Amino acid sequence: MGKHLVLVGGGHAHMTVMAKLGDYIHKGHRVTLINPSPYHYYSGMGPGALSRTYRPQDIRFHVAKLVQDRGAHFMQDRVIRIHAADCTLQLASGDMVNYDVVSFNTGSGISLEIPENSDRIIPVKPIINLLKGQKRIVQEVARHPLKLLVLGGGPAGTEIAGNLWGLMRNLEKSGEITLIAGSQLLKTLPSRVREMAAALLKKRGVEVVEGLHVDKISDGEALLSNGTRIDFDFAFASTGVTPSPIFRDSGLPTGPDGGLRVNSFLQAPAYPEIFGGGDCIYFQDRPLAKVGVYAVRQNPILYQNLFNALENLPLTPFHPQKDYLLILNMGDGAGIFGRGKLIFGGRLAFWIKDRIDRSFMREFQLCGEKNEPENLI
Incomplete structure (x- = not known):
């Protein structure tokens, strides 16, 4: 049975x-x-979708259809x-x-406590939030320049900051982007990666604040650990998961x-x-x-x-690799590649990441997702 x-x-x-x-x-x-949800959005391409490098249907799997087509039951x-x-x-x-x-x-x-029903504080998980946030930004930036805040200086926050800059560039609009990085930008990564990311963000006019974290946040205002208050139009929360x-x-x-x-x-x-x-x-x-x-x-x-x-057969162990490949999508076709001692930045780094991500999508987008409309589900 x-x-x-x-x-x-x-x-x-x-x-x-x-x-x-x-x-x-x-x-x-x-x-x-x-x-x-009937869909699952791929986190590796989320920041790229924020900057319009990818469409919503480029980064999602229709998991409901995937399992139903194979004879399984789906419960939303x-x-x-x-x-x-x-x-x-x-x-x-x-x-x-x-x-x-x-x-x-x-x-x-996201570990940060966010006020309920906030429409200006956007947790970066689930990934669909990035696309909903992008839609809000596009609507509002047409009326006035925006102050955008990114909370968290890990890989996700760094990619979000870079791709917010890419979105503004794509829209040909101006705005202020501030990244509150906590104790240090990309503190768990090699110093060369940190230096390259910091230099690129600085070149683009993104303000990186190190040594401080957010104590409390409400719609439109963040209170930092030194008592400073920063106002914003939209804040992307990436303060650890x-x-x-x-x-x-x-x-x-x-x-x-x-x-x-x-x-x-x-x-x-x-x-x-x-x-x-x-x-x-x-x-x-x-x-x-x-x-x-x-x-x-x-x-x-x-x-x-x-x-x-x-x-009732024997199980297979999982052996995680020690030095995993990390490639940051910094927006506008730029990336930072890091694996062990091999570290470099530029368009080649992003090209490699893009190839890897698109290959993963091709393997599992088996339900015609790319031909679907752009509606967010």
């Missing part, structure tokens, strides 16, 4: 599973995808509680879903960040029927940076291990 596999979240780490669902269904298993809903002892998921709609094997790829959210509190709230073993604690098989040790990948997990063997490359590399491992868990 077949079993029930539930995928919670249609993110990067589940793409291979969703594309090859026929392998599971052929064995008599049922598969359900639970996702809050959200898991609010995991009852692991009963192998049951409680959904926001009130529905309860039973599983034999479940895998989580629910991503992460944290997994959903659902794992901790459900009493599952978690890491210090609240992510689902998993072993080398991407499996929760205390609950062998629970798996996960991407930003929502805490890899107990070696804590991993919250970067998309790990989620992408977990794709084939999750595909194999979920299949093997359903079939």
Whole structure:
């Protein structure tokens, strides 16, 4: 008798599973995808979409159609509680879903506390927020120059600042862009990468503020740690990401960040029927940076291990690479390439990133996404 596999979240780490669902269904298993949207937007191309380098349909996967075309069930809903002892998921709609094997790829959210119903503070996760923010900017900049604020000096915040400059250039409009970088711009990256990013932003007129962070933010004003107040028209919040509190709230073993604690098989040790990948997990063997490359590399491992868990076969370990490739999209066709000691900037760096990203999209855009209208869903 077949079993029930539930995928919670249609993110990067589940793409291979969703594309090859026929392998599971052929064995008599049922598969359900639970996702809050019919689409998943690829984070690696989000900043580029902000600057209009890419269209919305260039960076999204129609995950609902992807799984339905392969015989699986799609539920547009959200898991609010995991009852692991009963192998049951409680959904926001009130529905309860039973599983034999479940895998989580629910991503992460911004750690900064943002006022509810704010229309001027834009969290960079989920990625669709960047496109909605771009739409607001395009509407408002037609009336007056804008003051744009970016909160967070990590790779995401740096890319957002560069691509906001690219958007303004694309629109042939002027505005002020300020990046509040925290203790240091790109502090976890090699000094050469930091220097190149800082120099490029300075050349473009982007003000980078180091040594300060945002203590509090409200619509139109940010309070910095030294008491300075900065007013803005729009603020993009990229102050570090944290997994959903659902794992901790459900009493599952978690890491210090609240992510689902998993072993080398991407499996929760205390609950062998629970798996996960991407930003929502805490890899107990070696804590991993919250970067998309790990989620992408977990794709084939999750595909194999979920299949093997359903079939009672041995599992395959995930071996994360130590020196992962990082390429920053700095906007307007410029990039910064870094892997180990090899670091360089310019158009070649962006060209390499663009080739890698488009290749990933071609592999999993299997539902005619590029021919869809630009509406944001």
